[in-house]
Amino acid sequence: MNRLSIKLREVYFPFLIISIATILSYNLFRWIFDIKLGILPLKEDLLNFWIPFAIPWVPILLWLRRRIRILKISRKGGDGNFAYQFAMALAMTVPIIISQNYLQKASYDLIFVNNIQQTKAHEKEKYFKVNTYSLDKGTLLPYVTSRTSGKYNSRLNFHLYISCPFKNAENVWYGITFKKTISNRLNDHEKDVAYKNFIQASERKLKTYSFQNANYFQKLGNSDDRDGFLGAIKTANKGVDEKGQIILVPKMESFVDKHDNSFTWIFASFGIGAFVLLLMTTLPGINKKELNNFKKRKDLKDDDLKEFLEYLNPMGPYKSTSILLLLNIAVFLVMMFSGLNIISPTPQELLEIGGNRRAEVMTGEFSRLLTSTFIHGGLLHLVMNLVGLGLGGMLLDSILGRFQFILSYILCGIVASIASILWYENTVSVGASGAIFGLYGIILAFTIFKIFPRYMRSTTWILLGLYAGGSLLFGFFGGIDNAAHFGGLISGFVIGGILIVTQKEALMQKAK
Incomplete structure (x- = not known):
């Protein structure tokens, strides 16, 4: 029982405290500097995924990796200590990523406006229900991007962005996106054929596209999609003020469904991670030498960091x-x-x-x-x-x-x-x-x-x-x-x- 209390006190409880503090701190940071003040010059995918993926490693490397050495971990052909670090990082990362999805959606209400021009009066809002609107369909501006993704850049993703100006609302645009993913292993000729087929299929879809079926609109923040629509706008408007453009993308689903079960899954994912780490902490024995070194605050001998x-x-x-x-x-x-x-x-x-x-x-x-x-x-x-x-x-x-x-x-x-x-x-x-x-x-x-x-x-x-x-x-x-x-x-x-x-x-x- 004494050994269990040592493992809980020195390893598991510090993990819980640091995990909760990390999750809350990042969400508070995001809410203040991005959502409320709007001063973070970072893309949404970076804030929603890549930073949450990286940030748990800071407290792990600074405070937890030394405590993991207390556990008597044996793993053939690998570094058991790193496996524990990775498990801790994953237990923090998943709730942070889910919470970003919830935070972005829950921080904004649905704003009801009579016309598109009124959206300009709500600079910091994100979702709009527009009573009536009309479009200048004679000015459809296209822009195509291609990006690789997947392991070893195995996929090639085509995006066709079409910006259409609203009537009687300067610098406000209706955004439509068409997407297609192909294998990046294809030769150049096959990629060219796939690209042409994608453009032709998108043109056919655009002819039958219903512009009036939007249940509500989402104003795009700093993202790759916004850059794509701005690219379309700049094809016909050289030197345009990029920050002054408002891109509204139509949403067909009900606004009340936008939260999904994100809030519940924040706690569920953290609970699952905490339970797994509890098992991982209690099962191994104690490395008495490392425990004594930790108490005496001795430096690690084999310190890769x-x-x-x-x-x-x-x-x-x-x-x-x-x-x-x-x-x-x-x-x-x-x-x-x-x-x-x-x-x-x-x-x-x-x-x-x-x-x-x-x-x-x-x-x-x-x-x-x-x-x-x-x-x-x-x-x-x-x-x-x-x-x-x-x-x-x-x-x-x-x-x-x-x-x-x-x-x-x-x-x-x-x-x-x-x-x-x-x-x-x-x-x-x-x-x-x-x-x-x-x-x-x-x-x-x-x-x-x-x-x-x-x-x-x-x-x-x-x-x-x-x-x-x-x-x-x-x-x-x-x-x-x-x-x-x-x-x-x-x-x-x-x-x-x-x-x-x-x-x-x-x-x-x-x-x-």
Whole structure:
């Protein structure tokens, strides 16, 4: 019984308190700064899903992961402690996500107005019941976007946004959306056929679309859908005030049904998670050594988090790599706060923030050759490149030194960007992979010409085969800019050769 009380007191009850505090804190934060004040410049999908998915890890890593070590967890072939961390994160994430759905809907009433013009008087409201309205159906403005989704970007999603202006209501638009999802594994010809079929089917549906069947309207907030409708509006209204546009999408269901059972499921999901964690806490024994270390507040010996944070420290052992990692992360955060989709931004969105394309570079926008190397086409793209940069940096950072490492990275990135626009006429290219392949080109040169000591060469060959070889192989199946990869790899090999000719003895000494 004493052991059970220790596990409950040191692990389970702190989990309950921290979970409840995290769920309530995020909902309060969202309600104040987004719903009431409207000052959060973030997309709704980010606020509704991605932040709730990430935020539980903060209290877990800061306060709970140390307590989990108290439990005597044994798991063959894996990290049992991480499994407990993941279970705790999931127990917090699900209620937070469900609560966002409820919070967004419950915070707004249905506003009754006589005409569309009156919606402008309710700036902070979201749902409207309009007595009468008429549309200028002769001005239907279309805009199409395509985004990837699914594991390994296996799906390609077409969205056709149509903005139609209301009569006698300036800057207020009726929004219609048509969607279709196809496999992203199809070849270019099959995708073109599927796209044309989608457009034709959408046009047929539009001819029979009933504009007057809306039960009520929802005003769109900061979201990808709103951006799609704004894209349609901008096709005919260059320089339009985007913030001043009101997009109303029709809802056919009853307003009273909009809450569903969200409120009940907030508590149900948290109860299920709490029960599962109770079982996970009570079943294992107690690690007496870790319990004593916890009570004495001793640091963890094998602390993966501490090692990871040291790797991001510009004053740590991998100074140059840390600087480049932080730069790539910082640019991605700027993209996120600028309203870009963090999973699959469109080529046009990437182009607007500095992506690389032949037409723009050839008209004098040469800065894109560099800026594009710090821009990424989604979170997965960023993570994959950070891993590649980290692995390459472990081998080269201390050998090249800060100046040569960063200069080589930038030069290879620029050459990779040039190779991309030479090969592709109308492709928007982004990502650090060309510059990273430049680092692997240097590693290849150092391996072939025996700069690395003998005991390291098998490791470098494995790394080159798995990361560089694997990436190039997948590039032949489409969706990856292999021109930039080859450009970076070749330029890196050349730079490595020059360094070997001019500094061979010094490089060999550092490599030891």
